[in-house]
Amino acid sequence: MTTDTAKEFWRWKEYNWHDSAADPKSAEIITAGVDVGSVSSQAVVLLDGRLYAFASMRTGSNSPDSAKKAMNWALENTGLTIADLQFTVGTGYGRVNVPFANRAITEIACHARGGNFMYGPTVRTILDMGGQDCKAILCDENGKVTNFLMNDKCAAGTGRGMEVFADLLGVPIEEVGELSLDVDEEPPPVSSTCVVFAKSEAASLLREGWSKKRVLASYCSAMAHRVVSLLQRIGVVKDFAITGGIAKNRGVVVRLERELNIKALQSKYDAQIAGALGAALFAKAMVEKQRKAVPQ
Amino acid sequence: MKANYGYTDGSGEFYITIDTDLCVKCSEHWCVDACPVGLFEIIVDDYDDEVAAIKDDHRKKLKYDCAPCKPVSGRPPLPCVQACTLCAITHSW
Numbered sequence: 001m002t003t004d005t006a007k008e009f010w011r012w013k014e015y016n017w018h019d020s021a022a023d024p025k026s027a028e029i030i031t032a033g034v035d036v037g038s039v040s041s042q043a044v045v046l047l048d049g050r051l052y053a054f055a056s057m058r059t060g061s062n063s064p065d066s067a068k069k070a071m072n073w074a075l076e077n078t079g080l081t082i083a084d085l086q087f088t089v090g091t092g093y094g095r096v097n098v099p100f101a102n103r104a105i106t107e108i109a110c111h112a113r114g115g116n117f118m119y120g121p122t123v124r125t126i127l128d129m130g131g132q133d134c135k136a137i138l139c140d141e142n143g144k145v146t147n148f149l150m151n152d153k154c155a156a157g158t159g160r161g162m163e164v165f166a167d168l169l170g171v172p173i174e175e176v177g178e179l180s181l182d183v184d185e186e187p188p189p190v191s192s193t194c195v196v197f198a199k200s201e202a203a204s205l206l207r208e209g210w211s212k213k214r215v216l217a218s219y220c221s222a223m224a225h226r227v228v229s230l231l232q233r234i235g236v237v238k239d240f241a242i243t244g245g246i247a248k249n250r251g252v253v254v255r256l257e258r259e260l261n262i263k264a265l266q267s268k269y270d271a272q273i274a275g276a277l278g279a280a281l282f283a284k285a286m287v288e289k290q291r292k293a294v295p296q
Numbered sequence: 297m298k299a300n301y302g303y304t305d306g307s308g309e310f311y312i313t314i315d316t317d318l319c320v321k322c323s324e325h326w327c328v329d330a331c332p333v334g335l336f337e338i339i340v341d342d343y344d345d346e347v348a349a350i351k352d353d354h355r356k357k358l359k360y361d362c363a364p365c366k367p368v369s370g371r372p373p374l375p376c377v378q379a380c381t382l383c384a385i386t387h388s389w
Contacts, residue, residue, distance in 0.1 A: 109342035233304075
């Protein structure tokens with residue numbers, strides 16, 4: 001029998017997708033991007049620059065293995081293998097450990113490029129809320145980075161911090177955002193300096209009789225507040241978009257929008273694949289560059 | 297691009313900013329030799345430009361690494377800032 005204490009509330013759903021209507025055999029350029037993050041890994045495959053397949057899964061203890069698993073899962077049932085990819089770019093924390101990558105590019109450049117693709121050329125500020133760091137990126141209309149700021153000093157304000165809270169409160173991670181918005185009055189934020197302090201503060205609040213929803217609201221608010229200070233340092237320029245796993249947490253997004261007094265752009269694409277998508281777009285640009293250098 | 301290397305913690309903001317649009321015009325790279333701690337290195341960035349960057353292992357301890365050049369009183373000009381003839385390097389603290 002599974003008890004609540006044995007459940008892993010932080011564990012989010014892994015998924016893959018491919019466009020069954022597209023025919024990879026007719027594509028001229030097949031490129032891929034792999035984003036091996038500290039918490040999750042994504043693989044994206046493009047056919048002539050159009051999104052064809054992707055997968056998102058947890059990063060294991062071995063980066064090369066995680067990269068391979070993510071790519072193989074993205075390619076599942078497509079008829080393609082890693083050998084069919086003409087150029088692959090690795091990005092993220094484990095980018096130098098992607099065995100089948102032709103080049104490694106930082107996730108900052110990849111999120112800017114991917115964000116430009118997903119949200120359109122009007123996007124100027126991209127907030128990437130990753131597993132263990134948070135990046136504020138300014139970019140131009142081509143998705144080229146013009147300024148960036150990163151805070152990877154601690155887990156507060158990151159996906160991993162949110163997982164810790166989901167587990168502490170016994171709330172599935174996917175439900176955290178909505179539950180945190182279901183409060184009559186916005187509680188004061190918990191400590192946003194350190195997730196370990198925030199966790200012990202939350203435990204005290206629960207003992208004082210706070211509801212789980214109120215504690216979650218307090219943590220989402222703290223996370224938004226922490227990220228806002230990062231964004232304000234760099235300066236938020238419209239349009240604004242959020243990438244990374246936390247973009248799916250409405251509790252944080254709504255509070256961020258409230259504090260910044262700006263609406264985040266929405267996209268039909270999955271915000272968590274932005275890094276890998278940007279990497280695949282870089283890969284396509286490199287194939288084209290190579291072709292120009294060596295005429296066919 | 298303005299590349300900000302550093303962090304914010306409970307004691308303040310510690311960032312070194314390198315304007316790579318200016319940095320790319322320099323071929324001398326005086327900053328690398330000017331820093332007594334050896335914080336700077338020359339890298340090829342994501343856009344294939346050869347620019348200065350802060351070494352990875354120093355990025356989370358800039359407050360301490362830069363301390364010798366930043367006495368509490370009578371602060372002299374910073375060697376890295378002085379060495380950069382294109383004024384591409386700035387410190388936030």
